[in-house]
Amino acid sequence: MxxxxxxxxxxxxxxxxxxxxxxxxxxxxxxxxxxxxxxxPGVSWIEIGNVTHVFTSEDNKHPDYGQTYQKVKELLAMIKPLGYTPDIGAVLHDVEDEQKEYYLSYHSEKLAIAYGLLKLPPEASILVIKNLRICDDCHSAVRLISKLTNRVIVVRDANRFHHFRDGRCSCLDYW
Structure with missing residues (x-):
């Protein structure tokens, strides 16, 4: 049409x-x-100290990308014992499983959340805005990250606000 x-x-x-x-x-x-x-392209951003930090998937342009990637890597390692398994079936590329897991690891919302954890005070909520819908894998990961870090994490995607707290999301995993 x-x-x-x-x-x-x-x-x-x-x-x-x-x-x-x-x-x-x-x-x-x-x-x-x-x-x-x-x-x-998928883009996520977070505002810290009146400065907007923009992330794309596998972003290596941000000045603190090395520290941010390390934080994502640590978070993913810490949520695996809590039940996180990367949803490699959602990666729609003809690549090996290891590469699919890598692609999922550094989605823009995970980078923005990791950056927020690095830069915001421990009691602060994290608010991330995303231009597209959050993927299933990121949704599962963020639920567990909220539990692990004892943080309120809000992700505003193209459809709705996802309010993560204590390993649960306000959308009740329906999005």
Whole structure:
């Protein structure tokens, strides 16, 4: 109906990827390039001290990215004993499982939350804004991070506010 709607192309590409039909993914992405249709990248931001810090997935442009990556790595190691298992089935790329886990580890919202944990006082809530919907993997991870750190973490995604506290989310895991 709308040949320039990026959402339609993204959905079709994701359907092909979910079925591991990588030839279909390649065709759709080529068609998008040919038509100059671009998917909006996932971005998360957090404000600290009147400064807005913006993160993209696998971001290495932030001045404190090394420290932030280390914090994410520590958090993920600490929530695994609490039941966290990376949802690699959600990664729609034709790569090895180890690479899929890496992609999930450094999503923009995880980076923004880790940065907030590094820079905000221990009693402060963490508020992260995200331009797209939070993925299942990040939602599960943030629930456990809120429990582990005893922090209130609020993620405002494209659909709603997710208010995480004590390992639970206000959306009751329906989003």
């Amino acid at each position: 709308d040949p320039n709607d990026v959402g339609t192309y993204t959905l079709l590409s994701n359907i092909y990827a979910k079925e591991k039909r990588w030839d279909g993914v390649v065709k759709i992405r080529k068609l998008m390039r040919d038509k100059n249709i671009k998917k909006e």
